[in-house]
Amino acid sequence: MTLGTCPYCKGRVFSKEIMVQGQKVYLYTCENATKERDISDTYVFSVDATCRFRVYSNVFRRWNKRSFSEREMRTLLQQGQVIVRLHGRKGTREYFKYVVTDKEYGVSVLWDEEVA
Numbered sequence: 001m002t003l004g005t006c007p008y009c010k011g012r013v014f015s016k017e018i019m020v021q022g023q024k025v026y027l028y029t030c031e032n033a034t035k036e037r038d039i040s041d042t043y044v045f046s047v048d049a050t051c052r053f054r055v056y057s058n059v060f061r062r063w064n065k066r067s068f069s070e071r072e073m074r075t076l077l078q079q080g081q082v083i084v085r086l087h088g089r090k091g092t093r094e095y096f097k098y099v100v101t102d103k104e105y106g107v108s109v110l111w112d113e114e115v116a
Contacts, residue, residue, distance in 0.1 A: 001014060001015050001070070002014050003015055003028060003070060003073050003074045003077060004073075004074055004077030004078055005077060006030040006031075006032070006051060006053050006077075007053070007077065007080070007101045008030070008051055008052075008053055008101075008103065009030060009032050009050060009051040009053070011030045011031045011032040011051060012030070012031045013028055013029065013030050013031075013053065013073070013077055014028075014029065014031065015027070015028055015070050015073070016029070020056070020058070023058075025056055025057050025058050026056070026057035026067070026070065027054065027055075027056055027057070028054070028055045028056075028057070028068075028070075028073045028106075029053065029054045029055075030051040030052075030053040030054070032049060032050045032051035033045065033049055033051045033052050033053055033054050034046045034048065034049045035049070052103070053101070053106060054106055055068065055073065055106035055107050056068075056106075057069070059106065059107060060084065060086060060109075063086035063087060063109075064086065064087035064088070064089075065084060065085065065086055065087065068084070068107075072084065072099075076099065076100075076101065076107070077101075080100065080101070081098050081099065081100045081110075082098070082099050083096050083097070083098060083099075083115055084096070084097060084099050084109075086109075096115040097109050097110060097111065097113070097115065098110040098113050098115060
């Protein structure tokens, strides 16, 4: 399913379901960010990959957010930012933060910015 336009190369960003360590995870990836297996059986960007925009739906798992949804990714691609709800380590504290695209990591949390 196409979610929007890549913020870096203007290619299509789509969602695909994959299995990671036995769990179903969605991968949001640019059509130009293709990966392939190398000799050591690890995935690397292919020679013809012109973009590196890839985000896994479990990217915020360490902050007790189960999944970064397709709706949130669509909003991020359209508006350049999205507000996500994160939780403290024990799951008791709840806070909202802005998330923006990041060339190296896919997405980044703006920890210093307060959500109004």
